[in-house]
Amino acid sequence: MKQKHFIGILLLAGCILLALSTLGWSDEDERWEHEEEGYGFWQQSSDIPPVTNNTYETECSACHFAYPAGLLPERSWVRIxxxxDQHFGDNAELDAKTSxxxxxxxxxHAADHLPNRFSRSLLRSLxxxxxxxxxSETPFFRHKHREIPSRMVARNPEVRSFSNCVACHSMAKKGVFNEHGVRIPGFGAWED
Ligand code: HEC
Ligand code: HEC
Known part of the structure; x- marks a missing residue:
């Protein structure tokens, strides 16, 4: 019995090591993520904290999905x-209290205050x-999406723009953006 236990523990340790090293490898090509090794282990279920404020969710999802706050720095949200009143060709003005x-x-909840690897990499790319x-204009975003041809985005009537995160990231509302959740309309799952 004791021996079986020992083997079980060895196997478990092996699996954990394997999982950790895979996480390390998957980030190898990321220019801004070198310091991040080991990061991400605790947040496999969510890449970035999902939206938790109802007012933001309601007011800012009329025309597009309410983007997670951790995907831009504080200074960007202030300017936005x-x-x-001049919001990408639309007037999205709100009363002062709501705003x-x-x-x-x-x-x-901006990138400056979040210790997750996407927020940190995004900040460092600026x-x-x-x-x-x-x-979608940050170097981090462009780097992550550099392999996606425009026939899948701008020329794809079901996507149209990189701003349309939810068209491709099926779990975006849960803060999950990893490639496993990606389904590009008309093209299916993303194979790297
Ligand atoms: C009246 C419609 C409308 C409302 C309401 C609206 N937006 Fe937008 N928003 C747009 C349009 C249009 C774009 C540009 C989309 C594109 O280029 O495909 C955009 C783009 C954005 C982007 C950039 C997305 C990217 O490409 O990375 C951010 C960030 C953003 N909006 C934040 C907000 C916030 C915060 C609110 C709430 C205060 C809000 N929006 C409410 C219409 C709206
Ligand atoms: C046309 C489909 C499409 C749209 C629209 C899109 N993405 Fe992506 N995204 C992808 C694909 C495909 C990948 C994986 C790329 C790869 O690994 O080569 C990806 C990767 C990512 C990653 C990195 C995931 C990882 O594990 O490294 C993040 C973060 C991300 N997207 C966020 C966003 C956000 C935020 C938006 C909207 C502002 C968005 N994406 C819009 C297709 C899309």
């Missing part, structure tokens, strides 16, 4: 919320004085 509540939430208004 200050320019809602302040949303801004507080977004600032508190110059200190850069204030992107789009997640």
């Amino acid at each position: 919320m200050q320019t809602l 302040n509540e949303i801004l507080d939430y977004l600032r508190g 110059e200190a004085d850069e204030t992107p208004l789009r997640i």
